[in-house]
Amino acid sequence: MPRNAFALWLARSLLRVGGWRLVGEFPDLPKAVLIAAPHSSNWDGFWGITAKVALGVQLSVLGKHSLFKVPLLAQLLRWQGVIPVDRNAPHGIIEQAVAAIRAQPAIWYAIAPEGTRKKVSQWKPGFWKIAHHAGVPVVPAYFDYSSRTIGFGPPIELSDDMDADIARIQRWYAPYKGRNHDVRQPDSPSS
Numbered sequence: 001m002p003r004n005a006f007a008l009w010l011a012r013s014l015l016r017v018g019g020w021r022l023v024g025e026f027p028d029l030p031k032a033v034l035i036a037a038p039h040s041s042n043w044d045g046f047w048g049i050t051a052k053v054a055l056g057v058q059l060s061v062l063g064k065h066s067l068f069k070v071p072l073l074a075q076l077l078r079w080q081g082v083i084p085v086d087r088n089a090p091h092g093i094i095e096q097a098v099a100a101i102r103a104q105p106a107i108w109y110a111i112a113p114e115g116t117r118k119k120v121s122q123w124k125p126g127f128w129k130i131a132h133h134a135g136v137p138v139v140p141a142y143f144d145y146s147s148r149t150i151g152f153g154p155p156i157e158l159s160d161d162m163d164a165d166i167a168r169i170q171r172w173y174a175p176y177k178g179r180n181h182d183v184r185q186p187d188s189p190s191s
Contacts, residue, residue, distance in 0.1 A: 011053035024152035030106040033131035036141045038178030039112035044143050051150045059110040094129050101134040119181040132158050146177040
């Protein structure tokens with residue numbers, strides 16, 4: 001994404017006026033899957049895009065195809081790297097995302113592991129499958145409404161144990177408070 005001085009200023013001003021601050025370092029990696037959680041409000045998308053513009057980074061994300069029916073909104077979403085997807089026909093999305101990551105010399109693919117703004121009993125494993133099959137790390141990003149921070153954690157290399165990796169990542173999110181709910185924590189293993 002080209003760095004537009006006005007867009008950077010506007011995004012940073014919106015964050016400041018909204019009382020938000022950015023913390024952590026955006027890792028210098030050519031490719032990664034960035035996950036953002038907790039995802040509990042439409043405001044997460046607004047603040048997330050604002051932070052993305054303020055940082056001057058390009059992220060590829062999936063968005064509801066119905067949003068692209070509004071011509072001006074569709075142009076804005078495409079400019080922001082949003083890829084339309086029909087959530088009622090998810091077959092092939094993981095394979096397409098992996099192929100896109102492999103085909104590009106540099107790409108960050110962003111996704112909400114909860115898959116929805118509603119409180120969920122478990123995360124959707126698509127982010128793990130995409131990162132694992134593409135051979136890239138997962139970078140956790142968070143919205144903490146209690147401190148009004150948007151932050152980034154260190155890159156996480158995945159193992160071959162999807163359930164253990166997802167539980168470990170969910171535990172990493174424990175301190176961060178969403179607008180309407182927090183990240184569901186994994187069940188404690190039986191003793």
